[in-house]
Amino acid sequence: MTKHLQPGDRITVIGLWPRDLPLLRRRFPANPIAHHLPPLGFERDEEAFRRTIAFVEANSARYYIFACGMPRQELLGDRLSARGKLCGTALCVGSALEFLIGAQQRAPVRMQKAGLEWLFRLYREPRRLAKRYLVQSPPIFALLIRERLRRRGR
8 A cells, every 4th residue: 555655645544543643644644544443342333333434434535444353344344335435445454554653563574484473463462362363263274284285286
């Protein structure tokens, strides 16, 4: 996104912590930013979900950044797409926006290259990520291993 963003392009962000908004504005000083932080669990609260949709639709932008985690951001994007009222590009980025603006620390380069950034993040935020990484995600590991072996020609 950063290489395609032009001065004056509007950005609507859903989900970034307010304390990190100055970092985002510093990173993109030439771009107007509309920001909304829905309450935790907004995907299960129809009124909160409706307010979030209304905010997005009221703040038209070239880029819509959904940084509120999986599956919330995908549900939001799906609902907005079905309504068909927006133009622009929507990106479901999770915590990638926090890494882009320097609000979160990346794993050491060796861990990144080894595909272990998730392990670094689990170490740094075990309460928040343990269930997701260790309970909900294990089925993906078999797929990743199978794909890696396939790429190596085995």
